[in-house]
Amino acid sequence: MIQTKIRDLALTDYETVFSKMREFTLSRGRDTADEIWLTEHFPVFTQGQAGKTEHILASGGIPVVQTDRGGQVTYHGPGQIVGYLMFDLKRMKLSVRDLVSGIEMSIAGLLKDYGIQSRFRPDAPGVYVGDQKISALGLRVRQGCSYHGFSLNVKMDLEPFTRINPCGLTDIGITQLADLGGPSDLKIVGKHLLEKLISAYDLNLHR
Secondary structure, eight states: OOOEEEEEEEEEOHHHHHHHHHHHHHHOOTTOOEEEEEEEESSEEEEOTTOOGGGBOOOTTSOEEEOSSSSSOEEEOTTEEEEEEEOBHHHHTOOHHHHHHHHHHHHHHHHHHTTOOOBOOTTSOSEEETTEEEEEEEEEEETTEEEEEEEEESSOOOGGGGGBOGGGOSSOEEOOGGGGTOOOOHHHHHHHHHHHHHHHHTOOBOO
C-alpha cells in the first residue's frame, strides 16, 4: 500500500511553497507517496486562477500572488493553519467532490469536538460558522493529482480580510477558532486536524 508522508513546514514564504508543491506534482510518478504539508505563511493575499481584481479592495503593503488554484482571493498569515494535499486521486479512487467533502467534513468534525457548530454552502466551498467563514478551500488537479488545499483560521490578525472580498463573497464575515472558544495553539489544532484527515481519507502513514 502506498503510504502518505506528513510534513510540518512551520512558517513559510507562500511563493516558495507554491513553487515546490507544483514541482512535486508535475514530477511525481505512479509510485510516488502522497503528501500532506501543514504550514503557516507570512502575510500574503493569493488570487485564484480566474480571480477578479475587483475583489481586492486595498492590499496595502501585503503582496498579492497569482496562483493556479481555483477560487477567488483569500488571505494567509501567521496564526492560520494552511494544509496542502498532494494526493493521487486516481490511485485513491477519489473524485474532486470527494476530496472537497473530506476536507470540509474533517474541519467540521474538529469544530464539533470543540463545541462549535458549522455548516457548508453548496455555492461556495469552505466551512462556515453562522454567516462567518472559518475555513477556505482552493484546489488544483493536474494529471489526476491534487495540490493546493485549505486554510483554517486559529488565532490570527483578521484585519487583512477587510481589505478583500474573501473568496469573492460580500455576504460573509470572517471568524477564527480562538474567538469561538476553541484552542489557540496551532500545534494542538494541527495534530487534531491531521487525525481527522487521516480518518476521512483512510490514509496509511509513512513513519
